[in-house]
Amino acid sequence: MKCGLEIHVQLETDSKLFCDCRTNYQDTPANTNICHVCLNQPGAKPYPTNEKALEGALKIALMLDCKIAKEVTYFMRKHYNYPDLSSGYQRTSIPIGYEGDLNGVRIREVHMEEDPGQYKPDTGTVDFNRSGIPLIEIVTEPDMKSPEEARKFLRELIRVLEYSGNARGEGTMRADVNISLEGGKRVEIKNVNSIKGAYKALKFEMVRQKNLLKRGVEVTQETRAFLEAQMITVSMRLKEEAEDYRYIPDPDLPPMKSDDSQVQGIKEKMPEPPHIKTKRFMEEYHLAEEHAKVLTSELELADTYEDVVKEIEAEFAALWMRDELKRVIYYNKMTFQESEITTSQIVELLQMLQNKEITAKAGKRIIEQLPHSSKSPRFIAEEMGLVGIVNEDEVLNAAKKAIEENPAAVEDYHQGKKASMNFLVGQVMKLTRGKAEPGNTVKILRDLLK
Ligand SMILES: [Zn+2]
Numbered sequence: 001m002k003c004g005l006e007i008h009v010q011l012e013t014d015s016k017l018f019c020d021c022r023t024n025y026q027d028t029p030a031n032t033n034i035c036h037v038c039l040n041q042p043g044a045k046p047y048p049t050n051e052k053a054l055e056g057a058l059k060i061a062l063m064l065d066c067k068i069a070k071e072v073t074y075f076m077r078k079h080y081n082y083p084d085l086s087s088g089y090q091r092t093s094i095p096i097g098y099e100g101d102l103n104g105v106r107i108r109e110v111h112m113e114e115d116p117g118q119y120k121p122d123t124g125t126v127d128f129n130r131s132g133i134p135l136i137e138i139v140t141e142p143d144m145k146s147p148e149e150a151r152k153f154l155r156e157l158i159r160v161l162e163y164s165g166n167a168r169g170e171g172t173m174r175a176d177v178n179i180s181l182e183g184g185k186r187v188e189i190k191n192v193n194s195i196k197g198a199y200k201a202l203k204f205e206m207v208r209q210k211n212l213l214k215r216g217v218e219v220t221q222e223t224r225a226f227l228e229a230q231m232i233t234v235s236m237r238l239k240e241e242a243e244d245y246r247y248i249p250d251p252d253l254p255p256m257k258s259d260d261s262q263v264q265g266i267k268e269k270m271p272e273p274p275h276i277k278t279k280r281f282m283e284e285y286h287l288a289e290e291h292a293k294v295l296t297s298e299l300e301l302a303d304t305y306e307d308v309v310k311e312i313e314a315e316f317a318a319l320w321m322r323d324e325l326k327r328v329i330y331y332n333k334m335t336f337q338e339s340e341i342t343t344s345q346i347v348e349l350l351q352m353l354q355n356k357e358i359t360a361k362a363g364k365r366i367i368e369q370l371p372h373s374s375k376s377p378r379f380i381a382e383e384m385g386l387v388g389i390v391n392e393d394e395v396l397n398a399a400k401k402a403i404e405e406n407p408a409a410v411e412d413y414h415q416g417k418k419a420s421m422n423f424l425v426g427q428v429m430k431l432t433r434g435k436a437e438p439g440n441t442v443k444i445l446r447d448l449l450k
Contacts, residue, residue: 056166061097
């Protein structure tokens with residue numbers, strides 16, 4: 001199979017693309033974030049294009065390794081009739097970036113669009129709060145050869161969008177999925193709203209087309225809708241050609257030109273894209289791909305890791321940050337940034353572990369206390385009585401005491417009951433407040449019991 005994607009995601013801006021209305025449409029009652037421009041009332045003229053939206057689109061195009069259009073770019077009117085589109089046309093820019101790449105999938109183009117309103121067929125009402133919110137559309141070449149590859153691509157793309165800080169992520173994603181099998185025709189699937197949905201739609205469509213071809217039935221070139229609840233696709237209409245949209249340049253909007261200094265300025269400020277960062281982490285810090293991906297899953301986490309390894313050995317830091325730190329963040333259902341854990345807290349904790357001032361077990365308990373805490377790990381360790389791995393003498397004394405106080409367990413041990421050793425180790429742990437190393441404790445107990 002061959003699969004190409006067209007992904008729309010909202011750009012992060014305060015105001016709409018061609019007017020000053022707010023973009024927080026989800027928090028406001030229907031039809032309150034509107035004006036004559038985004039309602040497209042007769043004679044209403046759009047304001048000049050929102051500069052933050054344009055800059056965000058340029059940044060995302062650059063992070064996807066696109067070439068930036070040197071010529072003048074402008075908006076076209078794409079005509080179609082639907083209740084959510086009061087003007088009868090959607091403004092969509094010509095490509096601002098083209099010929100990009102994301103992990104071997106070619107990006108054909110990146111352009112901007114305005115979001116239409118929201119039509120609710122069950123009530124027959126339209127909410128225009130969303131009308132005019134800036135969108136970015138990313139179009140790939142048909143380079144994905146399985147539903148799994150498409151899913152992998154979308155996950156990586158969402159990471160790029162999150163890194164950019166200029167897009168709203170998977171929650172606002174709408175994708176059109178093109179799929180064709182060898183010997184068949186191109187089918188476009190609309191209404192795909194999540195990565196999981198794209199994967200399921202492709203799986204379903206692949207099987208449907210395979211069965212048609214097996215029976216010698218021709219696959220029709222058409223547009224199909226994905227029904228998320230049932231995870232199936234149904235025929236919508238025969239595929240339109242570009243001519244059906246009767247594109248014309250929008251005469252109300254001035255043309256735009258991104259000059260070299262603007263592009264250079266964005267390049268200097270934009271973060272290293274996550275897929276590039278992952279590869280660099282693998283080489284620079286000798287990390288496995290999976291581990292590098294965990295550490296680059298969030299820009300702030302990746303940046304903190306790089307600060308931490310200035311003082312802590314890279315592999316040791318990676319182990320603690322990808323396992324224990326991520327576990328705590330995940331458990332608390334927060335991002336690393338939201339946890340407010342600082343580089344200095346992590347460095348101090350890892351140094352205490354390296355210097356054997358605390359056990360690994362104590363380290364895990366301390367890390368659980370770090371989210372939203374301004375306390376230093378050392379302070380937490382002292383507060384919880386976790387400082388200091390007890391010395392040999394202390395373990396020896398605790399072991400002697402455990403043996404003395406538990407004659408029944410000792411008896412069981414001599415009769416070959418293995419579980420009693422665990423019990424005695426537990427007693428030593430209790431006496432040393434969890435600071436003894438389990439392996440060493442077993443050794444000491446065995447020696448004493450001889
Ligand atoms: Zn408006």
